[in-house]
Amino acid sequence: MTAPAPVAEVLRPLVPQVLGVLVRRYGQFDACEDAVQEALLAASEQWPVEGVPANPRSWLVTVATRRLTDHWRSESARRRREETVAVREPAAVVPGPGEEQPPEADDTLKLLFLCCHPAVSPPSQVALTLRAVGGLTTAQIAAAFLVPEATMTRRITRAKERIAAAGSTFSEPSPDDFGERLRVVLQVLYLIFNEGYTATSGENLVRAELATEAIRLTRAVHALIPDEGEVAGLLALMLLTDARREARTGPDGELVPLPEQDRARWNAALIAEGEALVDATIGRGAIGPYQVQAAIAALHATAPSTEETDWPQIVELYRVLQALMPSPVVTINQAVAVAQASGPARGLEVLDTVDAKLDVGLRLDAVRAHLLELAGDAAGARECYLRAARRTASLPERRYLLKRAERIAPETDAARN
Numbered sequence: 001m002t003a004p005a006p007v008a009e010v011l012r013p014l015v016p017q018v019l020g021v022l023v024r025r026y027g028q029f030d031a032c033e034d035a036v037q038e039a040l041l042a043a044s045e046q047w048p049v050e051g052v053p054a055n056p057r058s059w060l061v062t063v064a065t066r067r068l069t070d071h072w073r074s075e076s077a078r079r080r081r082e083e084t085v086a087v088r089e090p091a092a093v094v095p096g097p098g099e100e101q102p103p104e105a106d107d108t109l110k111l112l113f114l115c116c117h118p119a120v121s122p123p124s125q126v127a128l129t130l131r132a133v134g135g136l137t138t139a140q141i142a143a144a145f146l147v148p149e150a151t152m153t154r155r156i157t158r159a160k161e162r163i164a165a166a167g168s169t170f171s172e173p174s175p176d177d178f179g180e181r182l183r184v185v186l187q188v189l190y191l192i193f194n195e196g197y198t199a200t201s202g203e204n205l206v207r208a209e210l211a212t213e214a215i216r217l218t219r220a221v222h223a224l225i226p227d228e229g230e231v232a233g234l235l236a237l238m239l240l241t242d243a244r245r246e247a248r249t250g251p252d253g254e255l256v257p258l259p260e261q262d263r264a265r266w267n268a269a270l271i272a273e274g275e276a277l278v279d280a281t282i283g284r285g286a287i288g289p290y291q292v293q294a295a296i297a298a299l300h301a302t303a304p305s306t307e308e309t310d311w312p313q314i315v316e317l318y319r320v321l322q323a324l325m326p327s328p329v330v331t332i333n334q335a336v337a338v339a340q341a342s343g344p345a346r347g348l349e350v351l352d353t354v355d356a357k358l359d360v361g362l363r364l365d366a367v368r369a370h371l372l373e374l375a376g377d378a379a380g381a382r383e384c385y386l387r388a389a390r391r392t393a394s395l396p397e398r399r400y401l402l403k404r405a406e407r408i409a410p411e412t413d414a415a416r417n
Contacts (some may be wrong), residue, residue: 007047007048008044008054010047010052010056010407011043011135013216014057014060014135015134015135016108016111017057017107017108018061019033019133020110020111021061021107022035022061022064023107023111024107024110026068028162029114029132029160029163029164030160031072032064032068034067035065036064037073037137038064038067039060039064040060041064043056043059045058049206051179059087065239079356094337098173108133109221109225110171112185112217112221113172113173113181113185114132115128115129115132115159116129116181116185117189119162119163120159120163120182122187125159126188127141127152127155127159129192130192130210131156132214133217134213138153138156144209145195146202173291182228182231184232184347185221186218186230186231186290186410187217189234190214190415192213192214193210193211193214193218193241195207195210196208196210197241197242198394199394200215200391200393200394201394202394203376203395203396204253205248205253205255205396205397206248206249211242211245214238215235215239218231219235222235229285229286229287229288230288230291232277232281232291233278233289233291233292234294235276235277236274236275236277236278236294236297236298237290237293237294238274238289239270239271239273239274240274240294240298240301242267242270243267243274243301244258244266244267244301245267246265246266247261247262247265247266248261249396253396254396255396255397255400258306266301271302274301274345274353277296278291278294278298281294287324288324289321292317292320292321296314296317296321299313299314299317300314306340311337314340314341315334315341318333318334318337322334322335329360330349330355331350331353332360332363332364335350335351335354336367337411338350339371344372344374344375345375347371348371351367351371361391362388362389362397365384365390365391366385368384369381369382369384369385372384385401385402386401386405389402
């Protein structure tokens with residue numbers, strides 16, 4: 001059952017808090033997570049009829065705890081554990097629905113660290129984070145990634161099993177490990193946002209629910225550790241990028257590239273918030289890749305047009321990013337900026353440094369096609385557009401690339417004649 005929008009808005013941010021309370025008290029991530037999902041279902045059924053309780057978090061903790069206790073009672077092998085828990089956690093400690101909830105720490109960050117455990121593969125980290133921290137159902141996650149629900153169920157189950165096998169505890173990493181584990185958390189949130197902002201497959205270019213969820217979770221992490229520059233940088237990057245969402249597709253869902261977008265449709269509030277985060281974090285402590293990408297996004301977001309964009313500054317920022325995070329994708333993006341600043345021939349020179357054998361998806365062919373078209377090589381551009389179209393599972397991207405190829409086809413035919 002899907003909760004009505006107002007109830008869902010109340011429930012979503014409470015998921016990691018409630019799950020965190022249970023896992024911290026009782027351990028057993030898997031059982032606690034199932035109990036929270038049952039409590040969410042109960043809330044989605046009762047609250048629209050009875051109204052949202054005065055203390056919804058307390059209500060959910062109480063109901064989830066009761067579900068957990070019922071689960072333990074149903075298994076004779078766990079009776080002794082139930083008795084131990086009952087001694088450690090007297091029933092009076094847990095308030096009833098509507099009663100005042102004792103102050104609890106926000107365990108969202110600890111829960112994210114648990115879901116993003118190094119023993120778990122990146123796709124499973126994403127799925128487990130969306131379910132446990134985001135509160136999405138397995139069916140919703142499966143639909144977002146266009147896989148059968150059974151496949152996503154197995155992925156989430158394996159992730160839980162690997163966390164249990166690794167013996168991970170519900171606690172923050174040691175100071176020595178904190179930076180690396182936070183990096184993994186931010187990478188997972190970045191992956192969720194990217195899949196939402198530009199879907200890798202399917203009919204739609206954008207999966208707004210994933211992009212929105214990634215922003216919500218990153219806001220939560222930023223609120224918990226506001227002095228972490230890379231957290232602020234990632235949030236700024238998401239806001240500045242998502243600000244263009246409405247202008248990225250046309251009336252029929254077709255892809256609209258950045259130079260052709262109606263900038264009046266960009267979300268000015270998100271741009272202002274993202275810009276403020278960039279201004280507040282750049283230059284404070286060591287700079288990281290997300291902060292640099294946010295600075296690049298800010299230059300795009302605040303430029304009146306493509307022609308008036310500060311391309312030389314963007315080129316310099318890509319050089320900094322390449323030093324911080326060397327990757328073929330960064331080089332490909334840098335080639336576009338160089339082409340805008342110094343001409344397509346220079347951009348193609350940068351692009352030629354990328355090993356064509358590397359797995360960079362359609363991006364290399366698509367950018368080469370664009371730069372060849374700018375350089376006047378219609379035949380070469382058309383060939384690259386067609387090759388890129390064959391490599392994408394996204395129907396809007398494929399239609400866009402085929403349209404670009406068809407647009408220059410007459411020029412190619414004329415040149416051959």
